[in-house]
Structure formats: C-alpha cells, structure tokens
Amino acid sequence: FASVHDVFKRNEEQLNAGQDGVEISRTLMRQMVNSMSTKLEIGSPMASLYLLGNPDHYKSHTYVNFAWRSYVAYHATSKPARNAIQCVSDFDDLLTIRNHNGSFVACSIVDNYRYRPVAYETVTLYEWVQSSDIKARTKGEKADFLSWLETNDALLLEKKGRRRNYRIIRHSFLPEHLAMYKSHSVHCDFRKLGATIPNFLGGALPRSDKGDRDYYCMSM
Structure with a gap:
C-alpha cells in the first residue's frame, strides 16, 4: 500500500x-x-x-490431508503385532468429542472409514480419502432420517432425498458409528480420483529397506 x-x-x-x-x-x-x-x-x-486480483499460481490437482498414522495405530492395537504396537505406542490419535443422546462420544477419523456405508464397503482407504465428502444433515434431512428410523420406510426416505437433491445421493454411516450415524451423511465422488492426491501427514512413511520390516508391511 x-x-x-x-x-x-x-x-x-x-x-x-x-x-x-x-x-x-x-x-x-x-x-x-x-x-x-x-x-x-x-x-x-x-x-x-x-x-x-488474480491467483499467483494454478494447479491441476487438489490435495487432501491424510493422517496415515491414525489408521496404522488402530490396526496395531487391534491385531497381535507386538513390534508394530511398539512403533506406534507414542502416537496419539486425534479424536473429536460429539454429543449423542446426552452422552459424549469420542469420534476418530478412522471410525469414518470403519463404519462407512454399505454402498462403499468395497472402496479402498486410499480412494475413500480421495473421494469422500462428509456433511452434517440439515434440520429437514435429520427429521426425515429419524422418521425413517421409526417407520423403516426406505421408499419414503428415497423420495424425500430425491426431492431435496436430484444429483447427489448421500448415504448414512453404519449404526455402530454412534457419533455420526444420525447427524451426518457421506457421498463419494469418484470423479475426484484422477485429480485428488492425499497429503500424507504424520512423518515419513516406513521404508522396506530400513527399520522394522513388520511395521512397514502392516503400514502398506
């Protein structure tokens, strides 16, 4: 100036x-x-x-953050892999605290993939990070979903969903995902796969020629 x-x-x-x-x-x-x-x-x-007022650069790809250690830590604590557990024991997972029916529930980014919708059960973790779009339900959408839970009228829910959005079909997480089952929905846009690159956060990835071989294999 x-x-x-x-x-x-x-x-x-x-x-x-x-x-x-x-x-x-x-x-x-x-x-x-x-x-x-x-x-x-x-x-x-x-x-x-x-x-x-123009941007100072142009890019052909979009980058999304991917905290890979959170997934490795979950796998290590759920499998009998002593060496792997030792490698990730000092890593703290990032948790979000949400209110569920008056109780506080811890929610991890790992849970979003673990309890992903049935429609996306064959989607790999890499593709999930690239394409998933998680959004909170609007007040009307949440009311429709709660009504469907009471009546179990899938056709009614589908018609209301189409009336609200003709282009994008959003899915619910599995009921086990207490923190986001009723409040959020997800849609995977697979058109992003060619132009979206995960940005690996949490340090360098383990190498096959150095360090713990078991930890490398589990991470891969």
Missing part, C-alpha cells in the same frame, strides 16, 4: 490536471508494478497478478 500511495503522491499534478483517464491509468499502473517489483523484489508479472 505504501508503494501505491507513493505513486499517487508523485502524480498529483497529472491527476488534478484533468488528463485523459485511460492514459493516466496506464501510467499509474505501470509505475505501481515497477515500484512493487523493486521494493518487494518480485517479478513484474507477479505484481500485475496481485494488482488485478
């Missing part, structure tokens, strides 16, 4: 002289770009993008 202010300050006479608006605008823009390029040590194209 200081650079822009200085440019206007230097050209006060031209601005007040009533010169051609297009010409003075071009002059001011050119001076702003040159000033920002010098003071901020950035290229003129970058300064132009900033002044025009």
